[in-house]
Amino acid sequence: MKKETFAVEGMSCSSCAQTVEKTVQKLQGVKEATVNLATEKLTVQYNEKQLDEAAIREAVEKSGYTIATPQVQTTFAIEGMSCSSCAQTVEKTTQNLAGVESAVVNLATEKMTVVYQSSQITPQAIIDAVEAAGYEAKVFETSQKAANDTAEKKAEHLKDMWHRFIGSAIFTVPLLYLAMGDMIGLPIPAFINPMEQSVIFATTQLILTLPVLYFGRSFYLNGFKTLFKGHPNMDSLVALGTSAAFVYSLYQTVLVYQGDAHAAMGLYYESAAVILTLITLGKYFEAVSKGKTSEAIKKLMDLAPKTARVIRLGVEVELPIEQVKTGDIIVLRPGEKIPVDGIIVEGHSAVDESMLTGESLPVEKQVDDLVVGASINKTGSFKMKATKVGEDTTLAQIIQLVEEAQGSKAPIAQLADKVSGVFVPIVIGLALLSGLAWFFLGQESWVFALTITISVLVIACPCALGLATPTAIMVGTGKGAENGVLIKSGDALETTHKVQTIVFDKTGTITEGKPVVTDILAYAGKSHQEVLALAAAAEEGSEHPLAQAILEEAKKEKLALPTAVNFAAIPGHGIQVTIANELLFFGNQKLMTEQNIEISTEVAQAQKLASEGKTPMYLAYQGQLIGLIAVADTVKASSQKAIERLHQMGLEVAMITGDNHQTAQAIAKQVGIDRVLSEVLPEDKAKEVQKLQQEGKKVAMVGDGINDAPALAQADVGIAIGTGTDVAIESADIVLMRGDLNDVPTAIELSRATIKNIRENLFWAFAYNVLGIPVAMGVLHVFGGPLLNPMIAGAAMSFSSISVVLNALRLKRFKVKH
Numbered sequence: 001m002k003k004e005t006f007a008v009e010g011m012s013c014s015s016c017a018q019t020v021e022k023t024v025q026k027l028q029g030v031k032e033a034t035v036n037l038a039t040e041k042l043t044v045q046y047n048e049k050q051l052d053e054a055a056i057r058e059a060v061e062k063s064g065y066t067i068a069t070p071q072v073q074t075t076f077a078i079e080g081m082s083c084s085s086c087a088q089t090v091e092k093t094t095q096n097l098a099g100v101e102s103a104v105v106n107l108a109t110e111k112m113t114v115v116y117q118s119s120q121i122t123p124q125a126i127i128d129a130v131e132a133a134g135y136e137a138k139v140f141e142t143s144q145k146a147a148n149d150t151a152e153k154k155a156e157h158l159k160d161m162w163h164r165f166i167g168s169a170i171f172t173v174p175l176l177y178l179a180m181g182d183m184i185g186l187p188i189p190a191f192i193n194p195m196e197q198s199v200i201f202a203t204t205q206l207i208l209t210l211p212v213l214y215f216g217r218s219f220y221l222n223g224f225k226t227l228f229k230g231h232p233n234m235d236s237l238v239a240l241g242t243s244a245a246f247v248y249s250l251y252q253t254v255l256v257y258q259g260d261a262h263a264a265m266g267l268y269y270e271s272a273a274v275i276l277t278l279i280t281l282g283k284y285f286e287a288v289s290k291g292k293t294s295e296a297i298k299k300l301m302d303l304a305p306k307t308a309r310v311i312r313l314g315v316e317v318e319l320p321i322e323q324v325k326t327g328d329i330i331v332l333r334p335g336e337k338i339p340v341d342g343i344i345v346e347g348h349s350a351v352d353e354s355m356l357t358g359e360s361l362p363v364e365k366q367v368d369d370l371v372v373g374a375s376i377n378k379t380g381s382f383k384m385k386a387t388k389v390g391e392d393t394t395l396a397q398i399i400q401l402v403e404e405a406q407g408s409k410a411p412i413a414q415l416a417d418k419v420s421g422v423f424v425p426i427v428i429g430l431a432l433l434s435g436l437a438w439f440f441l442g443q444e445s446w447v448f449a450l451t452i453t454i455s456v457l458v459i460a461c462p463c464a465l466g467l468a469t470p471t472a473i474m475v476g477t478g479k480g481a482e483n484g485v486l487i488k489s490g491d492a493l494e495t496t497h498k499v500q501t502i503v504f505d506k507t508g509t510i511t512e513g514k515p516v517v518t519d520i521l522a523y524a525g526k527s528h529q530e531v532l533a534l535a536a537a538a539e540e541g542s543e544h545p546l547a548q549a550i551l552e553e554a555k556k557e558k559l560a561l562p563t564a565v566n567f568a569a570i571p572g573h574g575i576q577v578t579i580a581n582e583l584l585f586f587g588n589q590k591l592m593t594e595q596n597i598e599i600s601t602e603v604a605q606a607q608k609l610a611s612e613g614k615t616p617m618y619l620a621y622q623g624q625l626i627g628l629i630a631v632a633d634t635v636k637a638s639s640q641k642a643i644e645r646l647h648q649m650g651l652e653v654a655m656i657t658g659d660n661h662q663t664a665q666a667i668a669k670q671v672g673i674d675r676v677l678s679e680v681l682p683e684d685k686a687k688e689v690q691k692l693q694q695e696g697k698k699v700a701m702v703g704d705g706i707n708d709a710p711a712l713a714q715a716d717v718g719i720a721i722g723t724g725t726d727v728a729i730e731s732a733d734i735v736l737m738r739g740d741l742n743d744v745p746t747a748i749e750l751s752r753a754t755i756k757n758i759r760e761n762l763f764w765a766f767a768y769n770v771l772g773i774p775v776a777m778g779v780l781h782v783f784g785g786p787l788l789n790p791m792i793a794g795a796a797m798s799f800s801s802i803s804v805v806l807n808a809l810r811l812k813r814f815k816v817k818h
Helices: 014-025 053-062 084-095 123-132 144-180 198-215 217-228 234-257 261-266 269-293 295-303 394-407 413-440 446-459 463-482 490-496 506-510 528-539 545-556 589-594 603-611 639-648 661-671 682-694 706-714 726-731 743-776 790-813
Strands: 002-009 030-036 041-046 066-068 071-079 100-106 111-117 136-139 307-312 315-320 329-332 341-347 349-352 363-365 382-388 485-487 501-505 511-522 564-570 574-579 582-587 615-621 624-635 652-656 675-677 699-703 717-721 734-736
Touching: 002 053, 014 030, 014 041, 014 053, 041 053, 053 066, 071 123, 084 100, 084 111, 084 123, 084 413, 111 123, 123 136, 144 198, 144 269, 198 217, 198 234, 198 261, 198 269, 217 234, 234 261, 234 269, 234 413, 234 446, 269 790, 413 446, 413 743, 446 743, 463 485, 463 490, 463 743, 463 790, 485 490, 485 743, 490 717, 490 743, 501 506, 501 682, 501 706, 506 511, 506 624, 506 652, 506 661, 511 528, 511 545, 528 545, 528 564, 528 574, 528 582, 528 615, 528 624, 545 624, 574 615, 582 589, 589 615, 603 615, 603 624, 603 661, 624 661, 639 652, 639 661, 639 743, 652 661, 652 682, 661 675, 682 699, 682 706, 699 706, 699 743, 706 717, 734 743, 743 790
Parallel strands: 501 652, 501 699, 652 675, 699 717, 717 734
Antiparallel strands: 002 041, 002 066, 030 041, 071 111, 071 136, 100 111, 307 315, 307 329, 329 382, 341 382, 349 363, 485 734, 511 624, 564 574, 574 582, 582 615, 615 624
């Protein structure tokens, strides 16, 4: 039997729910069908041999309602892309498929993320469509094995590129010497002198060129394939340019064979060979540089151990990490990495969780404590029960978050995308137009016109445009991950640099979220310890957070507590107990007034404590006041410094809290908050964020609790403290794994640095093409300036892509300020 839950659309009342329920229950193979109108969900238990999802869907639709098709997100690895034009082709091809909601291709990671309706289209159909467009696709796997396979394939590709370059260079260097040596006064052997032995001269050049064409065959295979499919790319430009040079030279060689010795001076073999060799070298350097941009993912993956010692059938066996199942008992010894997430069931130890939290001190762990995969067991041995394995572990989810962020696009990339989409066809048009214009209007030879055409085709490279944004995002998000700042998308990365106001939740974000005793004032000849011991004895057994703070303080001071009996809670006032046959009252001012306890001289001290954001509690014993104890949720050590840094960055800082105005103002004064939003109910936090947005401000919200989730989602940028709840983390755009507020300004600084880098990249990519193409078209030559040699054009094209990637790699030098 299979149990499935479906989302049903179109139901408006219980009668609708009844109709859907009865319709499905009548289907053969259905054991049980229940509809929940409130959640609009249909749960069906059925025999999968007699019935399938499609039949259930059809039955519901016939009854007048529809089952919402769940959207599926799948990442595909794409092979065969050489420039942003390729990425645009793959993206558009996939977006045009029925059932596809969105498709985003990242040229730097060579991945495509597709959101689609699973009932309308399958991953195989997407793969087939990509292949029909001239590229290869396969579903991307995030396992360690798949990562190793990908790394091996990339290493193999790098090696192949290098061998292709060396092979090309071996034949290109003598070819270049042969073709250009005479022009620059270098000696040419008499037996291949172009004037005396033109046939040998031309034949030698042809023989030297053919291996280079073979080594660069991928440019032709990919370039002409995409050209004929109507989606020309950068390879198409290279293929057209070098083919034109080669075919023209071949024609000149035929003339030489026919006896025209002068035709030997019009050979362009060296241009085709040098262009292919330089572009192959450029592609090699580009691949090396792109490899460096994804180092953050590699570092994260390397954190996970490869094996685990598991108890199976009472025997301890070492298994590959992939074979560990939920519920397995795993044995850990000192110095070993914890393989998966789990709970300690036996033993204790200190665990180094710095890889996750950034906290350098090991954390003491006992039975029932949670331990996280990839953290290091430092001192003791213990047994743990696996609770999360494979893709569910904390480390796997962090890797997935970083990969998704690296694969996403920032809105700033849209301009580059639009340009890339039409770039190659425009360049081909400009190349032909400029060649024809020089031939017909410039009264130049067709050799000159051909040189112009080849230069334009070769210098125009949309690679730089395509790499400008994704490389910077990859390095930026990777750098963030290294420093415990998980940025979930390119969109979040871009929006963060525009933020004007940061709103902090108070409890658990600015403060520790756990009350502690801050002040103990003793009266009537009592000592500090006596007051604390009596208060703790009164509160023993109470679950109230303030009571827990007092008990914790007494425990810390190792005090012996007297026995308290007849505990009675007085709602809204405090508590009453009996100790050594004497009444003890512990609570607020109202309680003291009701019991006629004299507190007139101590009220001022209590009010002073309250003005500092603390909660003062009066302790009366044997009919008189013997002490004042103040409890407060203390400010985190990092709060003041973080807020100071945000002010230095020119940002407004607000605090949102349910506390009364006086307490909120006290905390705000302590840490330097500009704006206080106090007495806000949990459900109204999102409305307060909305009000700030209505003032025309870009707002970031920082929180850690379930009640912060709506506000995190409402804000332009939601920043969750990673030590908080899963719901808050899910709702946020940025997750601070360390729980250190100093990471908030770090996230903003990183966003600013990344966006600055993207702008620089886009400027250079556009500037290169805006200046390079007119020069290649011969604009300078019109005014008596130089003409661009196709070989220099090829070198410049390669340099444009490398320069953009190298500029993105400068982000690796980003320093975290604390």
